[in-house]
Amino acid sequence: MKVLGILGGVIVILLLITWSTYNNLQTRDEQVAAAWSEVLNQYQRRADLVPNLVNAVKGYAAHEKDVFMQVTEARAKIGSIKVNAAQLADEKTLSEFQAAQGEMKSALSRLLAVAENYPALKADANFRDLQAQLEGTENRITVARGRYIKSVQDFNTLVRRFPANFIAEFFGMHRKPNFSVENEKELSTAPAVNF
Numbered sequence: 001m002k003v004l005g006i007l008g009g010v011i012v013i014l015l016l017i018t019w020s021t022y023n024n025l026q027t028r029d030e031q032v033a034a035a036w037s038e039v040l041n042q043y044q045r046r047a048d049l050v051p052n053l054v055n056a057v058k059g060y061a062a063h064e065k066d067v068f069m070q071v072t073e074a075r076a077k078i079g080s081i082k083v084n085a086a087q088l089a090d091e092k093t094l095s096e097f098q099a100a101q102g103e104m105k106s107a108l109s110r111l112l113a114v115a116e117n118y119p120a121l122k123a124d125a126n127f128r129d130l131q132a133q134l135e136g137t138e139n140r141i142t143v144a145r146g147r148y149i150k151s152v153q154d155f156n157t158l159v160r161r162f163p164a165n166f167i168a169e170f171f172g173m174h175r176k177p178n179f180s181v182e183n184e185k186e187l188s189t190a191p192a193v194n195f
Contacts, residue, residue, distance in 0.1 A: 021167045028155040035148035042141040056127045074107040091177040152178045
């Protein structure tokens with residue numbers, strides 16, 4: 001009788017640990033999904049600002065068609081790649097999404113470089129406002145990505161820890177990929193500055 005009581009107590013403790021760990025895994029998974037939604041929200045904000053910025057520059061720099069085409073193509077590519085929270089485990093899709101966002105950032109940089117050649121454009125209040133909004137959006141993207149990275153780190157840490165790793169495996173929960181840098185080696189090389 002005593003052995004059954006001890007065995008019953010052990011089973012109850014194991015069930016409580018499993019229940020608690022499972023709920024913790026679900027909470028962290030939802031945090032990752034929410035953080036990803038915020039990243040997408042900020043990228044969408046940037047994509048929505050792009051046509052206004054392009055139109056403001058077009059009026060001053062009509063002959064810069066290549067730059068306008070690059071921005072338009074980058075924006076279209078972003079619109080064609082959708083990554084929802086359920087697809088976050090697919091590293092290839094996430095990588096394609098990151099590459100498209102990188103192309104957009106590069107195209108916007110070229111667009112702003114063109115704007116530097118037009119002092120009247122730089123003085124235009126609408127352009128300055130759009131540029132400030134874009135700058136703010138880039139900062140928001142950085143913050144949202146940071147929160148996503150932290151959420152993924154928390155989730156992945158939990159999935160790898162004992163005894164959560166057994167419970168996660170049992171319920172089919174695996175590590176999630178995080179944002180990465182395409183050319184990590186290039187980052188370690190200092191840029192050349194020539195005057």
